[in-house]
Amino acid sequence: MAREKYILVSHFCNQTHIEVSFVENLHEYGLVTFEEKENDVFIGEKDISEIEKMFRLHHDLGINFEGLDAIKQMLKRMKKMEKQLGLLQNQLKIYQ
Amino acid sequence: MEFIDYYKVLGIDKSATAADIKKAYRKLARKLHPDLNPNDKDAQQKFQQLNEANEVLSDVEKRKKYDQYGKDWQHADAYEQQARQQQGSQGFGGQRSYSGGGQGYDESQFSDFFESMFGGGGGGFSRGGGNRRQTSQFKGQDLSATLRLNLTDILESQKQTISIGEKKIRITIPPGVEDGQTLKIKGYGGEGMNGGPKGDLLITFEIFNNTRFKRLESNIYSTEEISLYTALLGGEITVETLTGKVKLNVKPETQNDTKVKLKGKGLPKYKKEDQRGDLFITYKIELPKNLSDKEKELFTELSKLR
Secondary structure: OOOOOOEEHHHHHHHHHOOHHHHHHHHHHHOOOEEEEEEEEEEEHHHHHHHHHHHHHHHHHOOHHHHHHHHHHHHHHHHHHHHHHHHHHHHHHHHO | OOOOOOOHHHOOOOOOOOHHHHHHHHHHHHHHOOOOOOHHHHHHHHHHHHHHHHHHHHHHHHHHHHHHHHHHHHHHHHHHHHHHHHOOOOOOOOHHOOOOOOOOOOOHHHHHHHHHHHHHHHHHOOOOOOOHHHHOOOOOOOEEEEEEHHHHHHOOOOOOOEOOOOOOEEEOOOOOOOOEEEEEEEEOOOOOOOOOOOOOOEEEEEEOOOOOHHHHHHHEEEEEEEEEHHHHHOOOOOOOOEEEEEEEEEOOOOOOOOOEEEEOOEEEEOOOOEEEEEEEEEEEEOOOOOOOHHHHHHHHHHHHOO
């Protein structure tokens, strides 16, 4: 079974110069999931690139947390639709 | 080195104020930001130019220099060289040790034009005390390559060597890859922007169907012609599969367009060892032509029995 790696939020913020409050806000808005163990707060490895992306959007474009949530959902839908489109194009080849 | 008109990049006049520049930059950044345009190389390149344009035009000194030399940036180089000779080591630009902050600064984030104009490697630019978050880090561009394989090549795992620049990568292609499927090889793409991680190498498979079968995922489809008599009375036929010929019993009174499934005679399932798709055969009944008088007589007789 694959094991996911976790990183301490404070350690991640130190390394990336992202404010802890920013990550906490993301958590409050349900944009990132925290894992808590013995008073320590961790984030999963898969969330790292997502947090960095949201930080860039927030920092570069001034997008607020509601906006980040909307963008996240739309990018997710876009990715799903691109996948479906690829699948349908493959299926169409049968009839061509 | 191509001249980049920074005013054009931002869509503003030469008389634009600092506020106009800021407004134009923000508007275009929202449109072209790489995080909002994943896998769009064009947007990524335009965003890079946009950042460059903003970096220069939002700085009074740099804008002045750009306005002064513009297209004739080569002369600016000559001028700088002359000035350096005159002023010893105090010239602006060109001195790599003068890179402000320097941390994670990547030369490749700016165009050749920019580097020639203002000095390469960040010379002459203060990046704000090494706070690398002043400019966003971006993962390097993903490189895409297409690998063409025959359908018969994907029956078993394939080992291929791909050359990326000077590097050679040996990859193992699992059996059953789909047409259009992409394999990601992490860290073999372009250099990151502002010290960001390297991009990935995306290999898209183009599967050329060199067989008579049609494919849908791991299942394959074919059409077999059977004689009228085999369809009516049943019998044995030999059909082709991907792994050779097999004998098949046709049931009596088989109708036209009847489909039969040959379990496990399809393609291997991607990353599911020992599992294969099925072969679906559609029977097409071939009616006899050029009937003899005797045959016509017998068919007439048969028709009267119904």
